[in-house]
Amino acid sequence: MNFELSDEQKMMIDTVRRFIKQELKPLEEEVEEKGFLEKAKAEVIHEKAKELGLYAMNIPAELGGGGLSAVDRILCEEQFGHTTDILIRRAFGNVYEPILECRGEQVARWLTPTVEGRRTCAIAITESGAGSDAQGIKTHAKKTDTGWVLNGSKHFISDGEWSDFFLVSAKTGEKDISMFMVDKGLPGFTIGKDQKMMGLRGTPHLELFFDNVPLEPLALLGAEGQGFKLAMGALNVVRLAQVGARAVGKASHVLELMNEYANERKQFGQKIGDFQMVQQMLADSVIEINAARWMVIHAAWMIDQGLDARTHIAMVKVHAAETLGRVVDRAVQVFGGMGFCKELPIERYYRDARIYRIFDGTSEIHRTVIAKTVMKKGAALFELNR
């Protein structure tokens, strides 16, 4: 086993780290204060990031993307965790994997412009009545002579305001779910309110309403009835990269700040880092982050080997999200009153961390998946020689 990073990987990480520090970090405060990112500033970071060649890095190079392996991608995603969601979306893009199902005319209309950053898409699965139970959706599409007619609604759709089209899951039969590419501006498609959240300031989360929206046959992504599989396949990768790896990055970032503070802040005539109870918070954080990081890398490696990483990703989702929660909680404690005060970003990191245990499948749902796999296949499944 060789755990060493190649020179190319080290260079890639340094490039992303430098870009985030120089171009994105300075915008964080403003986004937090205003609650949005200015369009002109979004364009600047988008253009600069594209020059680095990492836009749409998850998409194969032959389709115009970055062509990164799963391991290389998560090495970048960990760095992305060092800044806020909306800045990463605008700079590096958020090209959801189901779009790779585009064929024929769909490629020029939806896939290529998205990979090139000329169009943006969001994924719309959740409804007010169907969250964890993603198969319990009510949105449905009925076949007509000219295509489909879409009816229903979605909520909590991240990045909806910036998106030009949506990957929408809809029932196309009693049990069948299909996925459609639904352009903004179609008749009967209206955008509802921006649902204000505890954290992730600057990223809009929208309601979508479909009232007899006419869809052409071309709007169907992948095969009819395969939408649930498509969505779940895509979310698997999203969970590993955008939740697992970013949670590790966020926790590492917070730990760096916690460590600096423990070394600087003095009480009772000595550094607070000299107190064993503070040391324990640092030590537990380092241990847990390190474990989460290796779980992320291992699951990514499995993907690159063509192995089934679903249960490993579920474990990553739970462990990385919960590690982040514990680390930011300790950070508030180590910073004392300054951890709670808005003069420092610690309280923001605390708020932003909470959603990691909820979106892309809650901790409870993933624990259920893990337990079912263990019970069916045996605990030895996770030993390395199996």
Ligand SMILES: Cc1cc2nc3c(=O)[nH]c(=O)nc-3n(C[C@H](O)[C@H](O)[C@H](O)COP(=O)(O)OP(=O)(O)OC[C@H]3O[C@@H](n4cnc5c(N)ncnc54)[C@H](O)[C@@H]3O)c2cc1C
């Ligand atoms: C900020 C944010 C961004 C989001 N972005 C998107 C997006 O871009 N696109 C999209 O489609 N969705 C998005 N979502 C939706 C998100 O994925 C769901 O909120 C999540 O899947 C949970 O669904 P729910 O909120 O309906 O909770 P519910 O499913 O109602 O769950 C409520 C509670 O019940 C528990 N529970 C439910 N079922 C079980 C079970 N079988 N066993 C044990 N416990 C259970 C849950 O774990 C949870 O604790 C976003 C949500 C938020 C808050």
